[in-house]
Amino acid sequence: MYWNRRSILRVISSGASLLPLRAADMIIRSMRPEDFEMPLDGFSTWITPVGRFFVRTHVYTPNVDAASWQLRVEGEVTSPLSLGLADLRALPRAEFVSVLECAGNGRGFYDPAVAGLQWRYGSVGNARWAGVRLIDVLKKAGYSASAREVLFNGADVPIGAMPDFVRAIPLAKAVHPDTLLAYEMNGQPLTPSHGFPIRVIVPGWAGDNWVKWLTNIEVRDKEFDGFFMKTAYRHPVRSIAPGATVDPADMTPVTLLRPKSVIVSPVERQSLTESATTIRGAAWSGESPVKRVEVSVDSGRKWRPAKLGGEQAKYGWRLWEADWVPPARGSYVIMSRATDEAGDTQPLVQDWNPSGYLWNVVPQVRVEVGNSASLPAEVAASVPELPPTVKTTCIGCHAEDMIAGQRLSRVQWERELDKMTRWGAPVAPDNRETIIEFLLSHFGPRH
Ligand SMILES: Nc1nc2c(c(=O)[nH]1)N[C@H]1C(S)=C(S)[C@@H](COP(=O)(O)O)O[C@H]1N2
Numbered sequence: 028m029y030w031n032r033r034s035i036l037r038v039i040s041s042g043a044s045l046l047p048l049r050a051a052d053m054i055i056r057s058m059r060p061e062d063f064e065m066p067l068d069g070f071s072t073w074i075t076p077v078g079r080f081f082v083r084t085h086v087y088t089p090n091v092d093a094a095s096w097q098l099r100v101e102g103e104v105t106s107p108l109s110l111g112l113a114d115l116r117a118l119p120r121a122e123f124v125s126v127l128e129c130a131g132n133g134r135g136f137y138d139p140a141v142a143g144l145q146w147r148y149g150s151v152g153n154a155r156w157a158g159v160r161l162i163d164v165l166k167k168a169g170y171s172a173s174a175r176e177v178l179f180n181g182a183d184v185p186i187g188a189m190p191d192f193v194r195a196i197p198l199a200k201a202v203h204p205d206t207l208l209a210y211e212m213n214g215q216p217l218t219p220s221h222g223f224p225i226r227v228i229v230p231g232w233a234g235d236n237w238v239k240w241l242t243n244i245e246v247r248d249k250e251f252d253g254f255f256m257k258t259a260y261r262h263p264v265r266s267i268a269p270g271a272t273v274d275p276a277d278m279t280p281v282t283l284l285r286p287k288s289v290i291v292s293p294v295e296r297q298s299l300t301e302s303a304t305t306i307r308g309a310a311w312s313g314e315s316p317v318k319r320v321e322v323s324v325d326s327g328r329k330w331r332p333a334k335l336g337g338e339q340a341k342y343g344w345r346l347w348e349a350d351w352v353p354p355a356r357g358s359y360v361i362m363s364r365a366t367d368e369a370g371d372t373q374p375l376v377q378d379w380n381p382s383g384y385l386w387n388v389v390p391q392v393r394v395e396v397g398n399s400a401s402l403p404a405e406v407a408a409s410v411p412e413l414p415p416t417v418k419t420t421c422i423g424c425h426a427e428d429m430i431a432g433q434r435l436s437r438v439q440w441e442r443e444l445d446k447m448t449r450w451g452a453p454v455a456p457d458n459r460e461t462i463i464e465f466l467l468s469h470f471g472p473r474h
């Protein structure tokens with residue numbers, strides 16, 4: 028059976044309080060593992076409340092016992108450490124607001140389609156993080172001159188034979204005073220979904236570096252080559268044609284976020300009157316703050332500056348708005364474009380990334396002014412019941428919605444199925460073709 032969005036009422040335990048996850052607050056991309064997207068209206072507030080903050084987890088959320096939790100710090104250090112929560116809290120506190128964005132945010136817009144969760148706008152949020160500086164912990168352990176990078180592992184365990192989620196950042200970023208081991212999000216202890224009791228904060232860098240449920244830190248003298256470093260989260264060193272495959276030697280790790288803006292209001296296909304309206308949105312970038320946001324209401328011919336909101340922080344997002352009086356009735360395309368202090372700006376055409384990372388093309392919203400004729404509503408895709416072979420193969424580890432959100436070619440589905448088989452999915456050789464046929468007929472390419 029498919030999840031009926033309205034019927035979902037999930038309980039997330041966060042310390043003593045129980046927070047129901049309301050379907051209206053989040054777009055459920057996958058219930059198991061937990062992959063929740065913030066709907067567009069979430070960009071209306073400067074700070075994203077925890078209950079509306081996106082969740083991206085490769086595996087099942089571990090329940091970590093705070094009393095017995097220990098953080099091990101080892102590798103290229105003079106004195107390996109084992110720290111409890113009280114030891115960490117005894118170190119100086121650091122606190123700031125930062126955007127956290129998944130590298131895959133916007134993957135659903137790539138054409139041709141790319142395998143993976145079909146995030147649109149909202150696998151990003153802006154929160155106030157508090158914790159201790161990683162450098163203070165590294166100094167306590169006495170990191171050696173041989174140190175090159177710092178590797179993080181969390182309490183989550185892989186599903187089947189999937190590789191463990193382990194990530195490394197270069198030493199220069201690790202020792203930066205803004206790289207934190209956080210225990211708080213928006214003034215409250217982290218919730219289990221967001222990494223309780225401790226997660227890494229790597230401001231300006233994509234979310235895959237922000238390891239949750241941290242248990243192990245290893246200072247290394249050479250590059251870690253696990254799956255989530257060597258194969259995943261990479262970007263082509265030069266721009267390539269959409270759909271082209273890239274030689275792994277020509278891929279480099281995704282690090283910095285790039286300038287990006289979203290339009291919150293009006294929304295796609297909204298009907299407006301000819302009176303004044305306000306175009307609103309949010310914008311952010313990586314380590315270089317947003318300098319300006321420009322808006323176009325004529326399909327990108329003319330641009331004018333939007334007014335930036337007063338609330339700001341080095342790594343935070345900026346709300347923006349621009350007043351607009353439509354000159355006449357008609358159909359208009361509104362666009363927005365963010366530029367950071369370093370001069371980088373949003374492109375009109377997306378650079379191809381084979382895994383669908385770093386989407387930041389100028390957003391477009393078409394509106395109808397003074398047109399009372401109602402437009403055809405988007406017809407919801409009807410999702411078929413999965414046949415038993417597909418169920419036993421795929422649904423052991425993750426829910427149906429993770430499959431149904433994707434539109435892939437035969438080669439892509441074969442690659443996904445073979446990867447899952449390597450990771451432990453029970454695919455009887457006789458069933459492989461049946462499964463591929465089913466996936467292709469229901470979840471084949473868009474065109
Ligand atoms: N241990 C662990 N940390 C993790 C992940 C994970 O699967 N396991 N997912 C990462 C990814 S890809 C992202 S985008 C962020 C999402 O953080 P959030 O769920 O708090 O929004 O967590 C990162 N940290």
Ligand SMILES: [Mo]
Pocket residue numbers: 083128129130131234235
């Ligand atoms: Mo991510």
